[in-house]
Amino acid sequence: MILIHTPNPKEVDAYLALFRAARPQRRFIALDDQADLSQVSQLIAWGPPEGLLSRLPRLQAIFALGAGVDKLLSRPDLSPATPIYRLLDGGMAAQMTEYIRYGVLGYQRNMDVYRRQQAAGQWRMLAPRLPGEVSVGILGLGEIGSAVARALAHDGYLVSGWSRSPKRIHNVHSLHGESGLEKLLERNQVVACVLPSTPETRGLLNGERLSLMQPGSMLINAGRGDLLDQRALLALLDNGHIRCAQLDVFAEEPLPADHPFWRHPAVTMTPHIAAITLRERAVEQICAGLDRLERGLPADGLVRRDDGY
Numbered sequence: 001m002i003l004i005h006t007p008n009p010k011e012v013d014a015y016l017a018l019f020r021a022a023r024p025q026r027r028f029i030a031l032d033d034q035a036d037l038s039q040v041s042q043l044i045a046w047g048p049p050e051g052l053l054s055r056l057p058r059l060q061a062i063f064a065l066g067a068g069v070d071k072l073l074s075r076p077d078l079s080p081a082t083p084i085y086r087l088l089d090g091g092m093a094a095q096m097t098e099y100i101r102y103g104v105l106g107y108q109r110n111m112d113v114y115r116r117q118q119a120a121g122q123w124r125m126l127a128p129r130l131p132g133e134v135s136v137g138i139l140g141l142g143e144i145g146s147a148v149a150r151a152l153a154h155d156g157y158l159v160s161g162w163s164r165s166p167k168r169i170h171n172v173h174s175l176h177g178e179s180g181l182e183k184l185l186e187r188n189q190v191v192a193c194v195l196p197s198t199p200e201t202r203g204l205l206n207g208e209r210l211s212l213m214q215p216g217s218m219l220i221n222a223g224r225g226d227l228l229d230q231r232a233l234l235a236l237l238d239n240g241h242i243r244c245a246q247l248d249v250f251a252e253e254p255l256p257a258d259h260p261f262w263r264h265p266a267v268t269m270t271p272h273i274a275a276i277t278l279r280e281r282a283v284e285q286i287c288a289g290l291d292r293l294e295r296g297l298p299a300d301g302l303v304r305r306d307d308g309y
């Protein structure tokens, strides 16, 4: 039996319908089906409630309905032996590309400056810049980050990327390690972060590293909120060192109503929507994974617990 759970019951219903249509021979259930949880062998979930995992004694695998599994990995009721599979794309790479391309294009065309000028009633033309004059550094070159880097390089931007190990991507300068991170921050006008939250990345963008960014640069964070020292970013925005930020993720979500980001003229905020799981794509990957596991083959997206993704 395969249990499906997300915090939104309507979404659970939508997933149930899609999974049942895709694999009619399998038994998919929801928590409220009064099902015998002791028979659940697989869990497909986003944000399962506290204690649920310990009520599933026969659980063999968890399929996360997202790309980031930080919340799941921090659960005390998660057995170290249960494999977790995360979504490798789920339609997210294309959305993330749009989100970051929007920010980079806005920066290239000075839209943030024009917004401020508009608010101040100023009519002032700025010199145009071509994509080839704008450098962009992507933090994180996994499935999603590589797709973003490739697309921006194709647009004509000067693209670098940083990841744990060196990567080969056409027209993308690959950097890794601590010195690579510093170079990426120092050399790019836009820094866009799509890293997952892991023990190694939490707090990565601290005040010291953010200060390495070029004067007049832009920060985009669409990875996880806990990668970034929000207070340090605020100080660098306030003193004008960093020109603007586009933020999709926050240390606390929803961001508390009194947080200065809400009303900051240099901040564009979105409520964790940069890349949302597309249900049909998620169902496709997870069904393929279920089939492969049944045949004794490895499924895609196995999370390496030690690495945190």
Ligand code: GLV
Pocket (backbone or CB within 6 Å): 065, 066, 067, 068, 069, 275, 277
């Ligand atoms: C969204 O943030 C995800 O991890 O899928």
